[in-house]
Amino acid sequence: MSKHVTHGYHLVKGKSNHAMEDYVFADFKQADDNELGLFAIFDGHLSHDIPDYLRSHLFDNILKEPDFWTEPENAIRRAYRITNTTILEKAVDLGKGGSTAVTVILINCQKLVVANVGDSRAVICKNGVAKQLSVDHEPSKEREIIENRGGFVSNFPGDVPRVDGQLAVARAFGDKSLKEHLTSEPDVTMEIIDDDTEFVILASDGIWKVLSNQEAVDCIKHIKDARSAAKHLTEEALARKSSDDISCIVVRFR
Structure with a gap:
């Protein structure tokens, strides 16, 4: 696999007073006769313990699912639920807050399985054109679901829609007070x-608040070294005044 795929990542702490809450995972693994590339961004809010826990456990939970190879979508959904239940049960140790996640599993360099909760995002570039593979879970888009669960969406305080006036994403791991x-x-x-696939970008919202999908792709499409590309994309977000924690992984093909 290493002959066909390269990857690199870069992280920058934002301007907030709290500790860095973004975590990345990037690894290659042999599973039976299959080669897997495992990549993820975990963006914590009011927590660095929960995204760190996800980095250590989420992929293990996914690959433990007996039907991962036959029904990967069902396996990933179940693993996300099991992981979240464990995080809520460990709230005394892991603390309050929560984390978004975007996970990408590359199977035999032929297929990507992408999953996400929250607003960390995966974007693929094919023939220079950006395509978003994940879904931004914004409270304004999921107001009905949140209200049906007994919650509400409010723009107060501030001007960003938030679940119960607190959380600016509609789905996340943890957040026991909002569960x-x-x-x-x-x-x-x-x-x-x-053959048209060039690269995949995974990044936290510190990138996507200031760059569109196509702008991000255009920013790095001529940079062949994946690590240099990730660093350059991060620097571009900073130049555009992103103040959030920023984490970025670039996975390059060919």
Whole structure:
């Protein structure tokens, strides 16, 4: 796999007073006769313990699912639910707050399985064109679901829609105080890797608040080294005054 795929990542702490809450995972693994590339961004809010826990456990939970190879979408949904339940049960140790997640599993360099909760995002570039593979879970888009669970969406305080006036994403891991009104159910999608596939970007919202999908792709499409590309994309977000924690992984094909 290493002959066909390279990857690199870069992280920058934002301007807030709290500790860095973004975590990345990037690894290659042999599973039976299959080669897997495992990539993820975990963006914590009011927590660095929960995204760190996800980095250590989420992929293990996914790959433990007996039907991962036959029904990967169902396996990932179940693993996300199990992981979230464990996080809520460990709230005394892991503390309050929560985390978004975007996970990408590359199977035999042929297929991507992408899942996410929250607003960390995965974008693929094919023939120079950006395509978003994940779904931004915004409270304004999921107001009806949140209200049906007994919660509400409010722009007060501030001007950003928030679940119960607190959380600016509609889905996340953790957040025990909001668990009745919040879900960790991921959106899951499949994407085939073909000859047109150039690279995939995974990044926290510190990138996407200031760059569109196509702008991000255009920013790095001529940079062949994946690590340099990730660093350059991060620097571009900073130049555009992103003040949030920023984490970025670039996975390059060919």
